[in-house]
Amino acid sequence: MDFRKHQPIYMQIADVILSDILERKISDGDRIPSVRELAISLEVNPNTVQRSYQWLQDVQIIFQKRGIGFFLSDKVYEKTMEVRKEEYLRDELPNTLRTGKLLNVGIETIANIYEKL
Amino acid sequence: MDFRKHQPIYMQIADVILSDILERKISDGDRIPSVRELAISLEVNPNTVQRSYQWLQDVQIIFQKRGIGFFLSDKVYEKTMEVRKEEYLRDELPNTLRTGKLLNVGIETIANIYEKL
Amino acid sequence: MDFRKHQPIYMQIADVILSDILERKISDGDRIPSVRELAISLEVNPNTVQRSYQWLQDVQIIFQKRGIGFFLSDKVYEKTMEVRKEEYLRDELPNTLRTGKLLNVGIETIANIYEKL
C-alpha cells in the first residue's frame, strides 16, 4: 500500500482484489483473506480493510458467509469489468478528455491514437 | 462552478483561466479579475479563488504585481501548451485510451463524452 | 441454511423446529436430532446447533435429558401457538401492515411474497 497517494488506502486495497480477479488469479466462490489477516499482512488497521470489503460487498463483488468469511460472488469477472468500466466512464476518461480539450487536442487526434494502439 | 464534482473548486477555476488562454481569449500581459471580483461573480469563497491564483502562479502562468493585481506571464500560450501537451500525448492520453480498449469502450463512446464536456 | 441472510443461522435452525411443530410433523415427547447429527446434516458448526437448542430450551419448547438427548415439551403445539400468535395478531402483523399501507404496498404484493416464502 502506498500511504502517500491521493487515492485512499481502502480503495487501493479494493483495487488489489479487483486486479486479482481481472488477472484470473481468483474467481467465483473463492474465499478471500479475513479482515484481520489482510490487515496484518498489509500493515494497516483492520477498520481500513473492513471498509474495502464493505465497498466490495456493496458493489456485489464479494458476499459474506456469516461467521466464516468473505467469498467472491458468481460471475465475478463480468461484474468486475462492469464496475471498472463504470468508474472509468465517470472519472478517468472524462478527466483525460477534459485536459485534452484544454490543450486543443481534437477528437480526430484522439481517434487516431486510439486506432493505432 | 460545480460543488458536487470530485474535482476541487479551485482547480475548476484554474481550468477556466487555462481554457481562456488556450482559446486565445486572453493573452500575455492581460490582467485577470481580482480575487474579490472573481469570488463574487462565481459565488465562491475568496480563499478559494486565492488558492487558484496561487496554483497558477506556482506553474508560472500568471504573476502578481503587488497592490495592483494578477497578470498573464509572457508567452503564456506557448508555455502552457508545450509543457503539458507533449507529456499528454505521449503518456496520459494513450494510457487512458489503452484502458478504455481493455474495457471495451469504443471510440464512439469516447467521442460522445468528448463532445458533451 | 442460508449463510447470506441477515437472520442468524441459529434462529434459522430454530425456525425449522418450530415449523415442524406447527405443521404437526413432530409433537410432545418426541426426540429431536442430536446436536451432532443435525450439525452434520445441515453442514453447520455444532456450536451453532447448540445455540439453537439452548434458545428453544430457554423458551421451554424443548427440554434436555442429560446424556440422552433433547425432547419436545408437553403441550408444545399449544404453548408455541398461544404465546406467539396472540402477540403476533395484536401487534406485529398490524404494525407491519400499517407501514405497508403507508408505503403504498398493496395486498396483492403482500400475498405474492407470502406465497413465495
Next chain:
Amino acid sequence: MDFRKHQPIYMQIADVILSDILERKISDGDRIPSVRELAISLEVNPNTVQRSYQWLQDVQIIFQKRGIGFFLSDKVYEKTMEVRKEEYLRDELPNTLRTGKLLNVGIETIANIYEKL
C-alpha cells in the same frame, strides 16, 4: 439514540433524517447539520454520524457541497419513499410474513386485517 437496540446507531441516525423528510419537516435543497454539530448534539462520535451521511449519500437522499456541508437532494420525498419501501419489501415484510406462516396465519386473515386498518 438508543445504544441498547440491535439496530446500529448510524442507521438510527439515518432513520431520523428519513422520518423528518417523510413528515415534511425538511425538504429539497435544505442543509442538514454538519457532521460535527450533529455528533455533539446526539452525543455520538463524529465517525458515526459520518457513516450515516455516507449511507444517505449512497442512496442519493443527500449530496455534498465541497467544504460547505450536506444538502437534501431533489425529489427527496419520493426517493425516501422508495428507499424505505425497498427495505420494507426486502426485510420487514418477509420477516413478519414468515412468522405468520409459522403460526398458521393464512393470507386471508392477513388480507382481512389489512383491509380493516
Next chain:
DNA sequence: GTGGTCTAGACCACC
C-alpha cells in the same frame, strides 16, 4: 469552518 481518512483499541453477535 466543512467532510474524508486512518489508527488504536474496545466490545459485540455469531459460527
Next chain:
DNA sequence: GTGGTCTAGACCACA
C-alpha cells in the same frame, strides 16, 4: 475464529 460497530483522537484537503 469471523465480521460489525463504536469511540477517541489525529491529520488532511478543501472552502
